[in-house]
Amino acid sequence: MKTVTIYSSPTCHFCHLAKDFFTANNIQFTDHDVATDPNAIKEAVTKSGQMGVPVIDIDGNIVVGFNEPELKRLLEIK
Incomplete structure (x- = not known):
């Protein structure tokens, strides 16, 4: 199982x-x-290099924004 x-x-x-x-x-x-959560802001900026949300971390792969095709690819969803 992937960590998301x-x-x-x-x-x-x-985000919703x-x-x-x-x-x-x-x-x-x-x-x-x-x-x-101020620590969450710092983590998100460190991982993505920007201030926007959502920032999604899937096993170390960072997706900024809601990019459904990329999420499906990383999560191996058909």
Whole structure:
């Protein structure tokens, strides 16, 4: 099973799309809220090199934004 971490904020539409995608595909994930967790902000910026969300880490592969084809590829979803 792949380790999936998402850095998100409650008001981010694409964050909600990504989390809904994971749920619909039975993908377990850890969610870090950058709006309330200063350490999560630092981690997201370090991993992605930018301030935007969502930042998604799949076994060390970073996806910025909700890129469904890339998420499917990394998670091996047909």
